[in-house]
Amino acid sequence: MARIAECRDEDVAVLDVVLPSESATANHAQRYGRQCAGAGTYLIAWRDGRPVGTCEVRWDGCAAGEVRAVVGDCPEINGLFVWPESLRSQGIGTAFIRTAEDLARGRGVWRMGLGVGEDNVRAAALYRRLGYRPVTSYVDRYAHGDAEGVVQHVANPCTFMVSTLSSHRE
Ligand SMILES: CC(C)(COP(=O)(O)OP(=O)(O)OC[C@H]1O[C@@H](n2cnc3c(N)ncnc32)[C@H](O)[C@@H]1OP(=O)(O)O)[C@@H](O)C(=O)NCCC(=O)NCCS
16 A cells, blocks of 8 residues: 655655656646645655655635536545556555545545546546545646647546545545
């Protein structure tokens, strides 16, 4: 199993080397910056001294207006990613989600949301199993730099899912 901890200043350079920088989910410095500003918590999974996954909790909620119109500032799990692929299906993604939910409980927040791409059937099934239910469709729009440093604009059709948290872990 992996150990999950909040990102520290010195982790950002390690993440940039180990977790694929061309990935749209990478942006480690930006996510850590949001944590420093109090808007997020950037969780990192570690195994044998190496980062093997990331998960940002955005306490100010999803940026998409379509989602905010329905769920307001419901906190959002964003950038959930386990790497390398050989480490998937070992419970790391589940551990991230449960850790994020525990952090929410600690803040007296009783719901958690996340967006999943409409083509990401397996991830959606995992979230459903963990108690998340679809609340609205939206288009996730963001920009990221590719391997050549060229800014790519993405518009990804997604479903936003929400779980109501009980006072203790299921
Ligand atoms: C989606 C993602 C984060 C899930 O992470 P993960 O670590 O593979 O998730 P888990 O291991 O907790 O659960 C995944 C599967 O393993 C199973 N599983 C969980 N713990 C397990 C264990 N101890 N032993 C065997 N299987 C286990 C789960 O039941 C689930 O079943 P599935 O294979 O039918 O889907 C990961 O697959 C990933 O990084 N995908 C690419 C990026 C992505 O799609 N991110 C999500 C964006 S919304």
